[in-house]
Amino acid sequence: MSEEMNYEGIGITIDNYVAVVEIQKGPNNFFDTQMIKDLADAFEKMDASNDVRAIVLCSEGKHFCAGNNFGSTSRNEERADRKVEEGNPLYAAAVRLFDTKTPVIGAIQGAAVGGGFGLAVMPDFRVVCPEARFTANFVKLGFHPGFGLTHTLPRLIGQQKASMLFLTGRRISGQEAFDIGLADVITDKENLRAEAIKLAAEIAENAPLAVVSVRATMRQGIAEAVQKQTDHEGLEQHRLQQTADHREGVKAVGERRPGNFIGA
Numbered sequence: 001m002s003e004e005m006n007y008e009g010i011g012i013t014i015d016n017y018v019a020v021v022e023i024q025k026g027p028n029n030f031f032d033t034q035m036i037k038d039l040a041d042a043f044e045k046m047d048a049s050n051d052v053r054a055i056v057l058c059s060e061g062k063h064f065c066a067g068n069n070f071g072s073t074s075r076n077e078e079r080a081d082r083k084v085e086e087g088n089p090l091y092a093a094a095v096r097l098f099d100t101k102t103p104v105i106g107a108i109q110g111a112a113v114g115g116g117f118g119l120a121v122m123p124d125f126r127v128v129c130p131e132a133r134f135t136a137n138f139v140k141l142g143f144h145p146g147f148g149l150t151h152t153l154p155r156l157i158g159q160q161k162a163s164m165l166f167l168t169g170r171r172i173s174g175q176e177a178f179d180i181g182l183a184d185v186i187t188d189k190e191n192l193r194a195e196a197i198k199l200a201a202e203i204a205e206n207a208p209l210a211v212v213s214v215r216a217t218m219r220q221g222i223a224e225a226v227q228k229q230t231d232h233e234g235l236e237q238h239r240l241q242q243t244a245d246h247r248e249g250v251k252a253v254g255e256r257r258p259g260n261f262i263g264a
Helices: 033-047 073-081 089-098 115-121 149-157 159-168 174-179 189-204 208-218 222-241 244-254
Strands: 010-015 018-023 054-059 104-108 111-113 125-128 133-135 171-173
Touching: 010 033, 018 033, 018 189, 033 054, 033 089, 054 189, 089 115, 089 222, 104 189, 111 115, 115 133, 115 149, 125 174, 125 189, 149 159, 149 222, 171 174, 222 244
Parallel strands: 018 054, 054 104, 104 125, 111 133
Antiparallel strands: 010 018, 133 171
C-alpha cells in the first residue's frame, strides 16, 4: 500500500493497523494547498484499506505546523489568480480531511499556528507536550480565522474560550491546551509520538466496523459544517486581504512587533 502513497513532503508507515503520517517540511512545516490535498488523498486511500484502522498525524522538526507561509511567492500568486466566487481550493481539501472515516490522533509538538492550529484540530484526539504552542493569531495579521476553526474550536472548548483565543490572538501552551480540553493526553516531548501511537493502537484493536460507525455518529455533520464555515471564512478573508491593516499585520508578525493598525 505504501507504494501507492508517495507524496512529496509526507512520509507514511503502517504497522499493526496504525498508519503514521508524518509531515516532512521541517523545521516549521508550513502547509500549502498541495500538501493538504495530498493528506486528503492519503487519508481517503487509508479509509479504503483493510490495513489501516487508526492514523497518527505528526510532523518532523521543531514545530507541528506553523500555518500557511504568508511570505510564500507561490501562495501569493495563487491568491492573486483566484476569483473569490471560485472558492478556496485549500479549504476544499480541508473539508475532505474532515470527511475522513478513519480515527485520527494528532501528535502536536512546538507551534500549531493559524491554519496549522486548524490542522491540529482536525483529528479526533490530540497528544501534546508542554512545549506545544497553539496560536489563533489571525487578528494580529489583520485577518479572519480559516480552516473551519470558527466551527471546530468552539465545538471543542466552548464558545467563550474560543472567542478569547480568536479576539486576543494569544498563545497557549500544551499544558494550557490540556487544561481547557483542547488536548486529550499530555506527555513529555520525547514520548510524544509513542503516546500517540499507543492511543491509536488502543483504538485499532477494536472491531473496525463498529469503530467507524460510532465515530461517524459522534462526528455527524462535521464535514458539512466545515464546508459551510469555510465558505464564510473565505469570503471574510478575501475582504480583509484587501486592507492596509492586513498588509501591516503580515509585516508586523514577520518583524515580531505589534501592528500599527488604522482600521482600514
